[in-house]
Amino acid sequence: MKHSLPIFSNYYDATAQRDKYPELQGEYSVDVCVIGGGIAGCSTALHLAEKGYRVALMESDCIGYGASGRSGGQLLPGFSCGQPILEKQLGADTARALWDISVEAIQLAVSLIKQHHIECDLKFGHIDVAIKHRHHEELLRHRDHLQQEYGYQDLRMMESSELRYFINSDRYIAGLFYPAAAHIHPLNYTMGLARAAAKTGAVIFERSKVVGIEHSSPGVSVRTKAGTVNAQYVVMCANVGNVALTKQSSRIMPVATYMIATGPLAVDQLVMNDHIAASDCNFILDYFRMSNDRLLFGGGVSYSGHANTFRMKSIENRMLKVFPQLRDHEVEYAWHGLLDISLNRAPDFGRINSNIYYLQGFSGHGLALATIAGKLVADSIAMQSEQFDLFNQINHRSFPGGSMRTPLLMLAMLWYRVRDAL
Numbered sequence: 177m178k179h180s181l182p183i184f185s186n187y188y189d190a191t192a193q194r195d196k197y198p199e200l201q202g203e204y205s206v207d208v209c210v211i212g213g214g215i216a217g218c219s220t221a222l223h224l225a226e227k228g229y230r231v232a233l234m235e236s237d238c239i240g241y242g243a244s245g246r247s248g249g250q251l252l253p254g255f256s257c258g259q260p261i262l263e264k265q266l267g268a269d270t271a272r273a274l275w276d277i278s279v280e281a282i283q284l285a286v287s288l289i290k291q292h293h294i295e296c297d298l299k300f301g302h303i304d305v306a307i308k309h310r311h312h313e314e315l316l317r318h319r320d321h322l323q324q325e326y327g328y329q330d331l332r333m334m335e336s337s338e339l340r341y342f343i344n345s346d347r348y349i350a351g352l353f354y355p356a357a358a359h360i361h362p363l364n365y366t367m368g369l370a371r372a373a374a375k376t377g378a379v380i381f382e383r384s385k386v387v388g389i390e391h392s393s394p395g396v397s398v399r400t401k402a403g404t405v406n407a408q409y410v411v412m413c414a415n416v417g418n419v420a421l422t423k424q425s426s427r428i429m430p431v432a433t434y435m436i437a438t439g440p441l442a443v444d445q446l447v448m449n450d451h452i453a454a455s456d457c458n459f460i461l462d463y464f465r466m467s468n469d470r471l472l473f474g475g476g477v478s479y480s481g482h483a484n485t486f487r488m489k490s491i492e493n494r495m496l497k498v499f500p501q502l503r504d505h506e507v508e509y510a511w512h513g514l515l516d517i518s519l520n521r522a523p524d525f526g527r528i529n530s531n532i533y534y535l536q537g538f539s540g541h542g543l544a545l546a547t548i549a550g551k552l553v554a555d556s557i558a559m560q561s562e563q564f565d566l567f568n569q570i571n572h573r574s575f576p577g578g579s580m581r582t583p584l585l586m587l588a589m590l591w592y593r594v595r596d597a598l
Contacts (some may be wrong), residue, residue: 187437187509188245188473193295194232197239200384206230208557209304209405210396211238212384213302215362215543218369219550220411226240227558232244232405233378234318234398236385239370242415244514245363246513248435248463248474250302252283252357253278256456256539257521266569269327275326281548282358288547289360294368297467299327299451301351302357305333305348311457315352325334330356342452343520345498351454359453359465362543363584369547380449386414389532396531408418411553412534413546415516428516428536435474435489447471447499462494471495471502475526475590478512487512522570525549533557 208224210217215234221233235241255262255278262271289298306312315333322328334342334351343351374380388399409537415428441447446466448454453465462475473495478487488510495502517539518524522536531554535549 180572181402183255183508186246186511187435187470188468188511189360190509191361192240192245192367193365195239195374196368197235197368197370197374197380197382200232200234200381200400200405202402203404203406204232204379205406206379206411207407208232208411209234209396209407210411210413211398212415213239213366213370213380213382214242214413214415214546215366215369216244216415216538216546216549218366218373218409219288219411220413220535220553221380221550222369222373222376223551224557225373225378227554227555229557231373232407233370233373233380234384234386234400234405235380235382236294236414238522239380240363240366240560241408242545243513243515243538243542244366244436244537246433246435246511248357248359248361248453248472248514249362249465249467249543250357250463251282251544252541253282253354253544254541255522256541259326261520261522262570266572268275269492270569272326275328276550277548278545278553279328281354281544282356282368284551285360285544285547286358288369288372289365292368292372294365294372296360296362296365296368298360299453299465300355300358301358301452302343302354303339303351303452304354305339305343305351305452305454305456306349307349307456307458308348311438312350314457317598319352330354342449343454343498344447344449344501345497347404348456357453359451360543361467364583365543379440408531410532410556411557412528412532413536413550415536428518429479430514431516431517431540432478432487432512433540434475434476434478434487434512435472435510436488436491437473438471439506439508440469441471441505445501445505447502462498464495471499473498478481494525514589515542520570523549524570 184410207229210221210232210233217372221231225230306315331354334353336349339351391395396410398405448466455461455463464473475494476490519539525535527533533553
């Protein structure tokens with residue numbers, strides 16, 4: 177395939193509606209200091225400001241710089257770990273309550289987009305697609321489980337003939353369609369949340385990397401090289417951006433993910449219809465969607481946390497397995513980003529003590545979940561913590577191996593790659 181732009185050029189950055197915020201200078205006092213300017217941080221700041229709290233949001237680079245501004249952009253129900261993991265650990269009732277929160281998360285994101293007039297290309301519809309017969313059987317079981325045990329009726333199976341209308345590819349034999357799921361321009365969405373938070377009264381600082389958190393009577397001091405924010409509460413939303421700030425850092429790992437975007441496709445070249453987004457059923461999955469007249473395609477991971485040209489080329493090859501008709505079409509953008517995963521792929525939300533909260537471990541399923549996580553932590557600070565405390569029941573362990581944990585994880589993932597190929 178041809179390249180018209182340098183490697184690692186981000187399509188979202190090129191089409192962003194960016195605002196600029198000042199760097200923290202000097203000393204500042206607020207009720208709550210939020211660390212991290214992604215979706216979780218911006219949502220937290222917005223919901224706290226709406227409750228009348230004085231809020232400062234600290235971002236080490238620019239709003240949406242991390243995973244929030246580089247993702248596949250899909251608003252999906254559920255969790256990366258899957259409902260059976262939650263059922264086994266927490267019981268059916270708590271797992272059902274968490275599922276309901278994930279459904280509510282999509283509704284909240286859509287509501288915020290409409291309420292604050294966030295221009296982020298909101299479109300509805302997502303399909304989980306089956307490559308193999310065992311995938312087809314897994315989707316049928318998943319559909320039946322959600323409908324019978326969770327009362328979630330808003331989905332249906334598509335067989336190959338119907339699926340081919342939505343995805344012009346011979347690779348897939350069936351799909352499970354979620355009409356209420358959605359996809360968006362994630363960077364414009366994140367910046368839209370920040371804009372709404374600022375209009376509601378939150379103060380936002382960019383290029384203000386936090387280098388230390390110190391307890392001081394009666395609250396907490398958050399330090400950068402150029403200033404200090406004194407607050408009663410701190411909410412840690414930096415994930416892999418600044419994991420060394422908390423002892424919970426051993427419970428997440430940074431993972432590099434990759435995406436490409438084609439150049440504009442002519443009408444007769446379009447490979448997807450009706451603004452549907454899709455992802456396959458492999459453990460190391462492919463995900464793709466149209467953004468206006470371009471195809472956005474993501475897939476593959478690097479558990480070393482490093483990106484390179486070879487990795488980006490492999491994403492092109494994965495795309496051509498799905499859409500070989502694009503072989504002579506140019507790729508204009510290619511980028512990568514780091515997201516955080518927990519060992520069990522379940523979200524890790526909690527408190528370090530009475531006044532420091534953290535949100536991490538979204539594990540590649542965080543676009544909607546990070547939005548509602550911000551609301552839940554705001555409710556918890558305002559003493560309405562019932563839903564937030566559901567997540568605190570999930571057991572989390574540190575990644576094993578100490579200094580060897582990255583190569584051990586890479587070895588484990590090799591097994592999943594072999595399994596996907598079978």
